[in-house]
Amino acid sequence: MQDAQTKKHRRHFIASSLALGLSTLASGVQAQARPAKHVLVVGDSLSAEYGLARGTGWVALLAQRLAQHQQPVQVTNASVSGDTTSGGRARLPGLLSQHKPSVVIIELGGNDALRGLPLSGTRDNLRWMTQAAQEAGAKVLLLGMQMPPNYGRQYAQDFEQLFASVAQERKAALLPFFLQGVADGKDPLALFQADRIHPNAQAQPLMLENVWPVLRPLL
Template identity: 35%
Template structure:
């Protein structure tokens, strides 16, 4: 009789142990550094720090079990030329596991030749690749202010580079946000706090598979 009770107790203990272990939250990776390398669209323009993309994205990833730090390395008004010029300086200051790259919007608004934009982004991606940093390229779409020819050339930049470098790619950073007053500041260009949550979700769809590699 005591033998049966002992067996029953052991089985119950093992059953409860398995359940408890399965419900213990675990970190998928430890202390990964993710850099947001872009312009005002990722820098938190017009927002309190707690609503910055870096803050929101880090919090959401932590809640999903990823031990990551998201660093805001974006600069409002940045162009691809400016980004290229400061990239090496940034990489000398900090080490990153992943860089989320989204530059080109300001170039487009200034009517800069798409060929030059692509050349700059190509050089940026080459530098990151040489340093074995994982990359998520977030694309932009051209407005129609410079005509169809310009728009077609600009919109091809990001998919072509993603294919060339074989990197993770989000076709449009502002998917679900652009042109929607509910998700933008009064200027109609920059995401508000609601919009940032959507941008974060857009990035997470591509970033989480990259983190799990």
């Protein structure tokens, strides 16, 4: 009787251990299947592949690079052509709730300046977006922009400085000039589309190389 009971308990123990082991294994597989990091890009036409073939923009190239390096990072491009910082501010809460990113790249502000919007509003929107992303648990990378000299020296300086001021205040990462090597090259028009505003396909790898050294430590 005691032997039979002992065998029964042993069988129960083995079955329970096996079930626990399978459950743990399944959980481990699920954990490995989920990306360890999630990068959310909130930008305008410079990041939305305006005028480019799908999959050739710098954000798509970033996702390809991460995949080639076998890094478990998901990249979501939530950029909208023509968007301003106020548009990004309105969209961001829903994006944070939906994607729960670990890193948010904010590439906005150029259209604010092109439309002559007050720089104080641009600064406030970038500050708000950066703080909202940080409070949601994400690290933030701001992609700074510069305006052509024909907008006036003071305006250009104030516009360039607002990115640095927000980054410093919120302790966020900053790329001072997103289009370095593209807009300030020997032949400024060589890397732009016919509209002279949007970088062409040849410029996209250069834009990624500008972003990569600043983004990589955040991952």
